Amino acid sequence: MSESPTTARAYRLRVYPSRAQRLVLGRLFGAARFVWNWALARRSDAYQADQSKLNWVALSREFTALRHAPETAWLAELPREPFNQVLRDQERAFANFFAQRAKYPRFRRRGAQASVRFTLDQRRTQV
Known part of the structure; x- marks a missing residue:
């Protein structure tokens, strides 16, 4: 008996975090930006x-x-999955650059649109 095909779905949600949650998300967005810039x-x-x-x-x-x-121990306090996603995203950005589908990746700055991804139950969810 053959397996039934699965359908991937994406959901985009607007969240209204509390003050404490905004602080945690701000740290996570800043850390993701740091990882992107460090890797670049x-x-x-x-x-x-x-x-x-x-x-x-x-x-x-x-x-x-x-x-x-010791100087970057603050990164260990945050979940590592968003950082792995940042490195994979940058890999894709460079693949597009070398295939001449995009310009050279740029450094990210504070104040730009920030997002992170988590893998939940083998599905990717964008926050």
């Missing part, structure tokens, strides 16, 4: 140094060490 700087430096291309797996290994460093 690492990729750019590696490419300028010896034309090497870092993939998200190598950056994830480096980021694990960075999370546990």
Whole structure:
């Protein structure tokens, strides 16, 4: 008997967080922006140094060490799944750049639209 196909659905929700939740989300958005900018700087430096291309797996290994460093211990207080999604998103951005479908990825700044993704029950949910 064959398995029935599954349908992927996406839901976009507007949330009205409490003050405490806004603080946590603000920290999470800021940390995701930090990870994007850190990874972009690492990729750019590696490419300028010896034309090497870092993939998200190598950056994830480096980021694990960075999370546990004393000066960035605040990253370890937050869930790691959104950070993995940031590294995967950046991998896709560079794939689009090298395929000439997009411009070179830019550094993210505070005040721009912020979002993070979590994997819940093997489904991706955007917050």
